[in-house]
Amino acid sequence: MGQDQIDRVGDAIGGASGGASEAEGRTHLGPAVWICGGLMIAIGLTTSILLLRDFQSDSYLYLAFYSIPANTAISVFPHEPVLIYFGKVADLWLAAAWATLGTAIAGVMDHLVFVPLLNLQNIRAYKRKRFYRKAISWFMRWPFATIVATGFAPIPFFPFKFLAFSIQYPMGKWVAALVVARFPRYYLLALLGATIPIPNWVLxxxxxxxxxxxxxxxxxxxxxxxxxxxxxxxxxx
Structure with missing residues (x-):
């Protein structure tokens, strides 16, 4: 897949997502990017305080809140130990559902921030790199299935987020793929906590x-x- 074809694919997908084609020609970031970026930082700091003060909480709302910074594209918050803990004290289905809700919110925020960022004119040179062109050629064959498979598997997910955002994959499909991938993953993590007596200090x-x-x-x-x-x-x- 050549660079011109990649750009045409990005334009076509961007049109389906509602105005994303404008991002292809952007030279600066809009206010939505800065607002979402600020919210990510604020949520991350607040969650850090909650972790230090009340890790024993079995609140589903807290789990959803924690899942937002834990699933942003740039995150230092691991979700696996927290889901395993909630599996010990909460209903498995509800824990998976609330964690998925937080993940969906994180997916929207990521999309609003990183789609414009990765398509700024002054940084789009990476799209001409040979490795990127090969990766995107493979990714574009089954984008939804690829996001679901890599979002479910215990492997680094960020590279695939990068590919999706770089081609302006529609937000609706992006969030849907996250939900399909993450809900069963979260359920299995909670099931692990319910099945195996892992001490809290280990988590x-x-x-x-x-x-x-x-x-x-x-x-x-x-x-x-x-x-x-x-x-x-x-x-x-």
Whole structure:
């Protein structure tokens, strides 16, 4: 699939999603992107506080709320330990349903943010990369089935989100695929918690390990960027 064909596919899909073809020519991000981005950060911070204060909660609303930042495209919140815990204390079907609701909300927010972002004119050069062209050629054969399969399987999901957003896959189909993929995944995770007596401290440790892995990568990179900016400012001074 050539670059012109990829762009035509993106335009066609964008038209079906209602105005996404405009994103192909965007040179800046609209207010919806910044609003959703801000909400993602706010929800993530609030959820962090809830995790530290009340991890023992069996509230379905809390589970739905947690599932939003846990399923955004860029997230440091693992959903697996939390679903396993809820399987120990809650109804399996309700736990899966509320977690899926939060995931659907996250899917809408992701779509509103990353479709315009990945189709900005000044960063769309990645679409000419050979690896991307091969990946998108394969993805476009069965986009809905691919999203469902990879969303259900225990593999990194972000690369497939990237492909879907890069071609402006319609929001309705995107959210539908998420629901079809994630509901059975969440049910099985909750069933695991209901079947196998996994201690709570093990689940908390899993969450802590995930956070630590991100911090190990993020802190040195942040320090490196701060030093580079400081040196640049000093040189200018």
């Amino acid at each position: 908390i440790a899993c969450v802590a390990v995930v956070f630590a892995m991100y911090l190990v990568k993020a802190i040195p990179e942040g320090v490196k960027r701060w030093k580079a900016r400081h040196q640049a400012d000093t040189g200018q001074g």
